[in-house]
Amino acid sequence: MMPISTASTWKPTDHLLLIPIIHQSTDWAEIPPLKNVQSERLTKHFTGKKNEVQWLFTEKQTIVLFGIGEADSSATAIIRSFRHFANRYAEKLTSKLAVYTHHLEDQTVEYAVNGLLLGTYQIGQFKTEEAPVHAFEQKDAELLIYSDQEVMAFAEKGKATAETQMSILNIVNAPANKKTPQILAEWAKNSAQQFGYESDIWDKQKIKEVGLHALLAVNRGSEDPAQFIILEYKGKNAKQKVGLVGKGVTFDTGGISIKGSANMHYMKSDMGGAAAVLGTIELAAKLQLPIHVVCIVPATDNSVDALSIKPSDVIESYSGKTIEIIDTDAEGRLILSDGIAYMVKHFQPDVLIDLATLTGSAVRTFGYHAGALFSNNDNLAAAIEKAGDATGERVWRLPLWKAYEEDLKSDVADVKNFSGRPIAGAIGAAKFLEYFTDEHPNWAHLDMAGVAFNEAEFSHQKSATAFGVRLLVEYLEELAQVNS
């Protein structure tokens, strides 16, 4: 990806010079490259509204003024703007780009770099015709940032984040037949090797030996063996151990309680929770965060077969508790129950967070704009909400009241996997997971069904968002700082 350098003072070069403009608040006089531009006329025709673009062909350099909206725009809004710019103007851009940023806040530079690089993302992984290489991806590509040297760290973070996010977009966008549990495990192993953290991948045999029965139950109808992915990054001077568990259902047909076929193809994204935790540990390792992170991803697809579990079956689980299956489409909570129980028993993390594309109910409640957050700890909930607001990967808390426990009482087993009623679906799923946390006092569950897969400028259909990576990394950074 394009190397970044900084320079303090601007002088004309052969780069295309991008000048981000904040709506009606950037002072032209502050920006030396615009010295010879007729600022009065400029103000009349260009105000810096979001995504407003003005090309200026000055004597020595081509300049693009680019509106990034209001001064108080959210992180996501700023990132989106830059991403839109790099994508929309791909054909007009050149491989040498300079961005003038002295008038911007340091953090905005991180978002600018992140957005510009994300805008180069090509979704057509399996097209036989090669897509034209984006200008910023060409061999001689370079990014020059006019700013103070300290801003470099922000720019580099924006780039590191974009690299990981794009890798995550690729695995979530990949079709189910190109991301079997084994392929997902391979991704994790390679990432661990490349970025210097530990990986331990269990095959089906080992999963049987250890007794992850709920994962095995979901995997019964599948041709591809389940995998249990364990990753560990121990940052230097880490004071806190955070356990992350991600739902890795590589395709969800619903099983015997089969889904309707409309939009079933989107169920390739049912490993969005896994992708979020994989991206988070990779980025935490890359940024060398002073935190200890353990990730667990139970991975399988949920398929229909003579061997598939059936509604009414009673299955065992790693925790020892028995589960009555009411609906085989409530498979995510089954594999998570093993992941969570294993995490708590063997790693005893200070903080436990699970992420999953778990319920249609979360989509119906929040649409595509927020994840549903559940937590038994107010401080943890507040910290995750804060990270959500800061990154624009927003979450909204729902209750875990005892009253909802009634819905999970089974006549024949310890618990059932679904109330059987089409109400309070996201809460019911969260209550089920809570049952397997062994009363961990600092647990949060994030149902990201509505936000993992969404509309994007580079795709006709819905596509991956990498939701959760920036949110969790922000949370980890804050946690490390508070405890340093």
Ligand code: BES
């Ligand atoms: N993977 C789905 C949830 C989902 C729905 C994710 C829409 C993304 C978009 C999950 O496994 C599921 O099928 N949940 C069922 C549970 C129900 C049968 C208890 C649901 O929410 O309808």
Ligand code: ZN
């Ligand atoms: Zn399902």
Ligand code: ZN
């Ligand atoms: Zn599912």
